[in-house]
Amino acid sequence: MDWSLVDVDRLARLACPSCQRGLAGGLMRQVEWTTRRCIVVVACPNCNAESMVVLETSGTRRTAPPIDVDDVRRAHEALARAGRMSDLFPA
Numbered sequence: 001m002d003w004s005l006v007d008v009d010r011l012a013r014l015a016c017p018s019c020q021r022g023l024a025g026g027l028m029r030q031v032e033w034t035t036r037r038c039i040v041v042v043a044c045p046n047c048n049a050e051s052m053v054v055l056e057t058s059g060t061r062r063t064a065p066p067i068d069v070d071d072v073r074r075a076h077e078a079l080a081r082a083g084r085m086s087d088l089f090p091a
């Protein structure tokens with residue numbers, strides 16, 4: 001279960017059907033996981049009522065991909081062109 005693939009921010013926009021307060025921060029339990037969506041049961045952080053929520057999954061991590069050899073090579077080329085490190089960054 002990789003929560004970084006799931007649109008958990010959506011929970012912040014959803015209200016508990018029992019107490020009408022936000023579900024953000026509620027404990028989530030996975031029910032079903034597909035390539036497009038994730039169905040979870042969320043326990044309301046306020047009243048503990050459980051709601052079933054469908055969240056979109058991106059299929060790819062929202063964090064940056066790992067640096068590979070080509071990235072390192074491009075960085076070296078950029079440094080060679082710039083000459084000075086300070087030239088890489090706007091003043």
Ligand SMILES: [Zn+2]
Pocket residue numbers: 016017018019020021044045046047048049
């Ligand atoms: Zn509630």
